[in-house]
Amino acid sequence: RPKVMRVDAKDMGADLQQVLITKEEIDAKLAELAAKIDAEYAGKDLLIVGVLKGAVMVMADLARALSTPVTMDWMAVSSYGAGTQSSGVVRILKDLDTDIKGKHVLIVEDIIDSGLTLSWLINNLGSREPASLKVCTLLRKPDAAKVAIDVEWVGFDIPNEFVVGYGLDYAEKYRNLPFVGTLAPHVYGG
Template sequence: MTSKAGQHGPGSGPIQISQEQVQARVQEIAAQIRSEYQGREPHLICVLNGAFMFHADLVRAVGIPLTVDFLQTSSYGDAKQSSGEVKLVKDLNFPLSGRHVILIEDIVDTGITMHYLLGYLEGRGPASLKVAALLSKPSRRRIEVPVDYLGFTIPDAFVYGYGLDRSQLDRNLPFITSQE
């Protein structure tokens, strides 16, 4: 299934970021990571559930030896806006001490979850810690956080697709869409 920005997706809104745009940007971010981490085996941590597609595509595209892990937080539940409280739902399986960690997130919105995760992971002693986010909504930031590898900056709108959900649906869309 291919898609073009401006067309309508299965939801009620227009496609904001097409499948082709997403995949092209994933390849660019992967090339940057490959260049910066040559010979260092980065450890890519996926923030579940939303980042799973971005993480999987990035892991395949990086093309150098790497390791992966997963963690899960909750600050939304089924709501469309963050509650402001972050809860760790699934912890990591592997130690981070001395490793070069890249945290893979679907969207940086208020910055609250990312701030929490960065503090939590720093406490585990990684050699380095960077953030890759598919999307960023800087207009919603309550806490400024670093995003070292960014897919797209978007306006303040509820978006879904490519891992992001709409009440647990539509994560499987290969593009990003929004409700009108």
């Protein structure tokens, strides 16, 4: 499903192979998810927790698409190094600023790949006794799942390929692309 690339302005066009999900498709999907999330949390106080750094874009855009008043907090965990392989090791680099006990918490993720990071995070935040704990992710790779996770809201199921853009990096680059795409093999030294 090749898409027209509008990447020349950001000077990263030569590094990209294909656009998988356009900015327009992301915007439409987030509006759709926001309506469902609004319905779920009507009349409740909602804390959305973004997982740094990948979820920055989806947090910013989802939060503005919601009608529900929210508070926002951030966590940083490390599961990957600079490469594309999961280490399976999760470490807290930055914890939440707030106590989530008794709060309705929605974890906002960029992507669920093996699911190892999120599964760990659900256990960790779950042990802090929130009133409820649910997950919204923009992307999910069903073929890469190593653990089964109940995810309430999923934007797009994608093939088991390494993607960048819209918050997602390769060696800290490409996060500011407004769409999700795949990288050309030469970027990996292939």
